[in-house]
Every structure is written in C-alpha cells, then in structure tokens.
Amino acid sequence: MTLNHPQRQRELEKLIQKLGLSPQDPIDWQLLDLALIHPSFSSEMNYDRLEFVGDAVLRMAAAEYLDERYPDSKVGELASIRSLLVSDRMLAKIADNYGLERYLLLSPGAAGDRNGRQSRLADALEATLGALYLSTHSLDLVRPWLDEHFKELAEQIRCDPALQNYKDALQELTQSRYQMLPEYRVRETSTVHADPQRFQAEVWFQGTRRGYGQGRTKKAAEQAAARMAFVEMQQAQALPS
CATH class of the missing domain: 1.10.1520.10 (Ribonuclease III domain)
Known part of the structure; x- marks a missing residue:
C-alpha cells in the first residue's frame, strides 16, 4: 500500500x-x-x-x-x-x-x-x-x-x-543492560617504562571484579581488563537461564 x-x-x-x-x-x-x-x-x-x-x-x-x-x-x-x-x-x-x-x-x-x-x-x-x-x-x-x-x-x-575498543564496548554493554558504568582500578607495579606489565588494572562492576589486565600503559592495562570483562559478560548473557 x-x-x-x-x-x-x-x-x-x-x-x-x-x-x-x-x-x-x-x-x-x-x-x-x-x-x-x-x-x-x-x-x-x-x-x-x-x-x-x-x-x-x-x-x-x-x-x-x-x-x-x-x-x-x-x-x-x-x-x-x-x-x-x-x-x-x-x-x-x-x-x-x-x-x-x-x-x-x-x-x-x-x-x-x-x-x-x-x-x-x-x-x-x-x-x-x-x-x-x-x-x-x-x-x-x-x-x-x-x-x-x-x-x-x-x-x-x-x-x-x-x-577494538573494549572499554567502549563494555561501557555500551553495561549502560544498555544495567544503566550503570564499570569502575577501573589501576596501579603501577614497575618504574621501567618499557616494562610490558608496568601497569595492572582491574575492572569492577556491581561489586564484583569482572576483569584483570596488564600493560605498558594505563590505557593498555585497562583495555586488557575491559576485554576480559566484556567477553565474560557476553558469554554469561548467552548462557541459558
């Protein structure tokens, strides 16, 4: 019509x-x-x-x-x-x-x-x-x-x-499903700038640690942690209840 x-x-x-x-x-x-x-x-x-x-x-x-x-x-x-x-x-x-x-x-x-x-x-x-x-x-x-x-x-x-910005992907996931944002906790474990594990990051959501990562920079460590959290939460969502 x-x-x-x-x-x-x-x-x-x-x-x-x-x-x-x-x-x-x-x-x-x-x-x-x-x-x-x-x-x-x-x-x-x-x-x-x-x-x-x-x-x-x-x-x-x-x-x-x-x-x-x-x-x-x-x-x-x-x-x-x-x-x-x-x-x-x-x-x-x-x-x-x-x-x-x-x-x-x-x-x-x-x-x-x-x-x-x-x-x-x-x-x-x-x-x-x-x-x-x-x-x-x-x-x-x-x-x-x-x-x-x-x-x-x-x-x-x-x-x-x-x-592949996992921080953005994780934020979009948590906002769309829960109207909440994840929390990142980063600490420096080495003063050697070239150390690939210089920074360690954790991502927390709803009181639970959802991901952990390391990197030469804070951003890299956060991305690694976000990737772990994103994959875990996506897979959990896909599981039958």
Whole structure:
C-alpha cells in the first residue's frame, strides 16, 4: 500500500533504491514512513517502537553475518566486533552513506542540535531496519545491502586492533543492560617504562571484579581488563537461564 502523499512516496522510493532495493519489493510504506519521523516532529506517531524492533534486527543481522563470515573465530571475538558494528558511531556512518538525514522528519530545534546528530541518525537507521523487517518478517530486505557495510567495517576492525575498543564496548554493554558504568582500578607495579606489565588494572562492576589486565600503559592495562570483562559478560548473557 502506497502513501497518501505522492511526494513523500517518491522520496521514500528514492531511499529504497539507494539501498539497492526496488519499489516493487514487498515494503510496508506506512511503516517506512513512520521509521523516519523523529519524536520531536510528533510525540504520538514516531519511530520509537520501530527503533526498539530495529535494535534486535540489527544485532541478529550482524550475528548471522559474522557467524557465516568467520566460522573459526571465537565467540568473544565475534561479540566484540558486533558491539562495534552496532555502535551509534558505525550506524551513523552507514546512515550518512545513504543521506538518511534528508528523509528524516524532525522539528527545527532537533535539526539544529548537532550534538545529538549521531544518535539521531543511529536511531533512524535502526527504525528503518525495523520497518523493513516487519514488512516481510524476515531479513530479506535487510541483509542484501547491510552485509556490504558489515563486511567493510568488520575487516577494518579485525585489521586495526586500535578499533577494538573494549572499554567502549563494555561501557555500551553495561549502560544498555544495567544503566550503570564499570569502575577501573589501576596501579603501577614497575618504574621501567618499557616494562610490558608496568601497569595492572582491574575492572569492577556491581561489586564484583569482572576483569584483570596488564600493560605498558594505563590505557593498555585497562583495555586488557575491559576485554576480559566484556567477553565474560557476553558469554554469561548467552548462557541459558
């Protein structure tokens, strides 16, 4: 079913074509339109619920892709890569590739909020994924174009260890699931600057030590501790209750 507003319909068809899809695909145009309405534009009809669905869709699509692409990789490594693939920074980058912002309906005040642009684009992209998923109740309209971004970004992450920021990944995990931040405790155990174990770090969360690491710098030690904590908490989350 097409929209009642021909101009908006044409705009959304252009977006669909940018994604490499066809206007003849089984797209629920009402949902796609809703996915691109910011809460500042309408407090009642906006993308909030579709963003909720799209968040799960995004993680499932990323998990399927990584499982297929890297069958020999450990779960902890795949989880850390996925956490970066689904981060607001990466999502905003993907959204920018398609000029998603020009299709987003929002208030003038929100449009002028440059600090909120990244999260705004990430939310809109997730909502778009939610709309496309609900159009077919499958990933048929999602993975054909999203996989290409996963491929590029995942290879960048694997080739550049600096991108594997476990502190950011752990913070995103604890904030999204528990609305709390981890605590780092670092101490210097050597005055030799070249000592690879000069600093020792612990990461604590909810009164429990979740990770431990060593490094030549405070940052390296914290990253090592964060990696241990992140992998442990991801694996614990995946275990059946």
